[in-house]
Amino acid sequence: MRVSLKLKISLALAIILLLTVGVLSKFVLHGIERYQIQTVEKHLLQQSEMAQRYISQNYLTEDERIPPGNFMHQRGQRLAMYLSMLSGMEVVLYDSKGSLVGNSMPLSNEAKGVSDTLHYAIQGKIAYQTLGNSLTYFSPLQIENKMMCIIEFHYSLKNNHDFLNITKHLFLTVGIIVFIVGFVVGYIYFYKIALIISKLQIASNHIHSGHFLDKPPVVRRDELGELSQDIFNMSNSIKQNLNNMNLEKQKLELAVQKLQVLEQQQKQFIGNISHEFKTPLTSIKAYVDLLSMYPDDPMLIEDAVQNISKQTDRLYEMVEKVLRLSALEKYDFEQQSQPIEMKDILTDICNSMRGKAAKYNLKIHTKLVSAVIWADRENLIHIFVNLIDNAIKYNELNGTIWIDSFVDNDFLIIDVKNTGNMVSKDLQKKIFDPFFTVNMERSREFSGTGLGLTIVRKLTEKQNGTVILHRSDRQGTVFRLRFPIYHAL
Template sequence: MSKEIEQSIAAKDEEQRKLQLAIHKLQALEQQQKQYIGNISHEFKTPLTSIKAYVDLLNMYDDDPKLLLEAKASIAKETQRLYEMVEKVLQVSALEKYDFESQAELLEVAEGLRDVCARMSGKAERFGITISCDAEPAHIWIDKESFMHIFINLLDNAIKYNVPQGTIHVHSELRDNRVRITIRDSGIGIPEEARERIFEPFYTVNRDRSRQSGGTGLGLSLVRNLVEKQNGSITLLETEGEGSVFELSFPAT
């Protein structure tokens, strides 16, 4: 009887411990949601404020051709930024709230990387950036759309935060039964104090530069989610000079 009572008490203590843990997790999740909503509101407010300011100016000085040209360009830029933010917020939210339904298939990595580089070459040329790709033949099992989202986001960042006449180098190799892909750029780099936060939603190293380039602070958060859903990993490597290097690793097939 005594042993049964002890077992009953131990079971109740374990259930109480699990309940307390669940409560703490729910409280943490609630705090994260509040912070997430606050960040969204703040980031959306910035381009909307700019659009509203130009609309007000046009209402006051609608006969100023110089202001009209400036307003059209700025409103178009801020509208595009809002559109990209909405798209990425929806993608991040879908990944965090629901089970990810992917259609994995056998992908030839070198071919996929060359395809992504070709798609981004036009934008790179507009900014005077050169993209090169050096990829070994290898196969991974991955959702193709996720693969495209991952590397388009990474290349887009490498273009936005690069320097005039800069370079981006994409390299992949098969090592230790994993396909390792690096994206190296000659851009402004990422300071040491920001390295632990760059994958957080809405975090940007340089807010002024992000607004000029249309950055939302959501790209790397989305990339990490997509990579991890595909059984991969992403790491920001140490660099001795300027620029950034991201390494992604996926199980080889």
């Protein structure tokens, strides 16, 4: 059975509108329900805190201090009545063992099926359960870090449920109206569209039979008009269309190749991070096993504490840098950019890093010019602390670090150089890749993660700058950064 296109599209439009209203209503109702639960939980928690303060005040102001259990058995009924008046809810009090000591409505039927929930409260946990329009809430009350009693509130959910039911009926009514109106409006509109499509179909059949068009079958200023013009052009340029198809095929092949490269990079990233996490975890596990075998060996304990602490710091630094790198790639955080005098900030950073350099008999020399750039101060500090820290880690004994800057064609050039081992040509291309380290043993000695330079490049690009490995030879390794100079208006 053939069904007309206008009927299909009209029905589809109506269904889409109905689904939109349905999904929207589901999210709204879910949000209302969650808000009601949070409101009830917050209200009952406030009532529990108020009850704890009141019971604590009564207990601590007693002329003669008696055990909490005796106190609750003597005062429980009176406390329950008063707390019920304060909260406006039925209140039941139990001692620390779960025995009833007070009920604001002693003539009411005792709640059934709350023993499991009460058991959780006896263990010091807040618990509640719902049955129909009623919520039973249990909260342990403590005095001086000791269990004093358990309070039970009976909260009515009838108003919340009534509000939800009214909202559901409202969404149902709106959904029916939207479905009907959408179908009628869609049918009228797409009836006209169907007539135009019929003309385009006739023109397509003419081309198929070899009768080419001498003018576009439909003239309109919209997508259908463009389609009509395309059909007209197709009848005169089949060869061109074939060439376009081949071009699109090449584009698809290129896209597939890019996807394959991205997939390979993703696998490599996962493999690297798994390996880097496994190394410190293996070391920590080994020391844990040794400690379980020789728990009384003081030298082993001291060695284990030092090494576990070192490996934990390495894991923490690795996680921090992975999270920062992931955030840089996924989110475009707002920067607090401002004019920055680079000579001042570089001088401060070098002064702060001289202490660490001195520990390894290294010297830091600077030759800086005054220049202002537009950048985020914290990001700049992170960039140069990472670069100088790398210059310290991968330097030679009694080596030197130079921080030089100069102006070149309205750009500020900053070189960070050290006297460490040179980086081979084949490794220079990978120097900014995540988890790549030139010297694995040196990296692990200093708890390196192989993410520092990756983050440096990301942050530098966010300041409209560039960073490259300028050169690496027997004289040393130089990283060069380039930032546009800021000119105030």
